[in-house]
Amino acid sequence: xxxxxxxxxxxxxxxxxxxxxxxxxxxxxxxxxxxxxxxxxxxxxxxxxxxxxxxxxxxxxxxxxxxxxx
Amino acid sequence: xxxxxxxxxxxxxxxxxxxxxxxxxxxxxxxxxxxxxxxxxxxxxxxxxxxxxxxxxxxxxxxxxxxxxxxxxxxxxxxxxxxxxxxxxxxxxxxxxxxxxxxxxxxxxxxxxxxxxxxxxxxxxxxxxxxxxxxxxxxxxxxxxxxxxxxxxxxxxxxxxxxxxxxxxxxxxxxxxxxxxxxxxxxxxxxxxxxxxxxxxxxxxxxxxxxxxxxxxxxxxxxxxxxxxxxxxxxxxxxxxxxxxxxxxxxxxxxxxxxxxxxxxxxxxxxxxxxxxxxxxxxxxxxxxxxxxxxxxxxxxxxxxxxxxxxxxxxxxxxxx
Numbered sequence: 266x267x268x269x270x271x272x273x274x275x276x277x278x279x280x281x282x283x284x285x286x287x288x289x290x291x292x293x294x295x296x297x298x299x300x301x302x303x304x305x306x307x308x309x310x311x312x313x314x315x316x317x318x319x320x321x322x323x324x325x326x327x328x329x330x331x332x333x334x335x
Numbered sequence: 336x337x338x339x340x341x342x343x344x345x346x347x348x349x350x351x352x353x354x355x356x357x358x359x360x361x362x363x364x365x366x367x368x369x370x371x372x373x374x375x376x377x378x379x380x381x382x383x384x385x386x387x388x389x390x391x392x393x394x395x396x397x398x399x400x401x402x403x404x405x406x407x408x409x410x411x412x413x414x415x416x417x418x419x420x421x422x423x424x425x426x427x428x429x430x431x432x433x434x435x436x437x438x439x440x441x442x443x444x445x446x447x448x449x450x451x452x453x454x455x456x457x458x459x460x461x462x463x464x465x466x467x468x469x470x471x472x473x474x475x476x477x478x479x480x481x482x483x484x485x486x487x488x489x490x491x492x493x494x495x496x497x498x499x500x501x502x503x504x505x506x507x508x509x510x511x512x513x514x515x516x517x518x519x520x521x522x523x524x525x526x527x528x529x530x531x532x533x534x535x536x537x538x539x540x541x542x543x544x545x546x547x548x549x550x551x552x553x554x555x556x557x558x559x560x561x562x563x564x565x566x567x568x569x570x571x572x573x574x575x576x577x578x579x580x581x582x583x584x585x586x587x588x589x590x591x592x593x594x595x596x597x598x599x600x601x602x603x604x605x606x607x608x609x610x611x612x613x614x615x616x617x618x619x620x621x622x623x624x625x626x627x628x629x630x631x632x633x634x635x636x637x638x639x640x641x642x643x644x645x646x647x648x649x650x651x652x653x654x655x656x
Contacts, residue, residue, distance in 0.1 A: 323467070
């Protein structure tokens, strides 16, 4: 009986983790896409030569998370 | 005796008159009255900025086809201008716009300056400005208010002239914040009152024309937002407030972001005194909200393919009745 309860608890925990994964990951991925785009923008040699370049990358990041963040 | 009776009658009369206290908005009901752009047409591909002039013509910046578009009040496309590029009238990433009586002012995320068009969508000039602009409000053709993303000078709304020179600024915080943390969306009322909502902090505030803070509200009870390291910057990852807009009674509409119950859909409506009156929930998530001069609300649908226009029906709660 004790072993059966443990087994049920394990399965329930695994199912919960899976459910959370599918709920949370899309939002995290979208936010990561914006962060990745920000990183790529900062990495651009033309952008890095311009004093305001990183700030334009920042406005792009801001727009990205506003537009697709939810 | 007559005087006594008269006084008594006045007293009785006054006690029967309904309270003359101001009625507060209890609820706002949205009625969709116009929808522009569908999956099956080419009207709009991905609109970003919207503006409506006094003739009720609707102007939209479209990021997908690098254009500025003009629609009539019924949503019929009247004109389109622009293409991809860095020349006059061209765009790399058209974003927000605002208008004066004569001109349209369009921000491009990847190009310095503000492009100025006439109402026929003809390019007139580029307002030179090195500051990267995140929000804009045209006060007149000689005064344009901008919120900017600056690493060393922050916490202010800058008023620039037609030459792109900063003529004054409204400092809304003197506290030095980490990168991006004092970004705001803002609007300015008729008397010059500044209303703003922080993008990454739980603060909605009002300032008078001289920059004196009149009130500050914390609507979502959020103390901190998650920040993440990207290259040499540490940036916030979740938005509290996406946009603000004022109606003709100077009620403030604040579009919530990730921390709202309905992410990107809840619009908090505050009185000019900062009291939360009600919350409207948009049918779909939007990146911005806009209110025209007749208090019609515009918001996004279909991931930016559609622009929706709503009539607001106000339901009032009369205090003391």
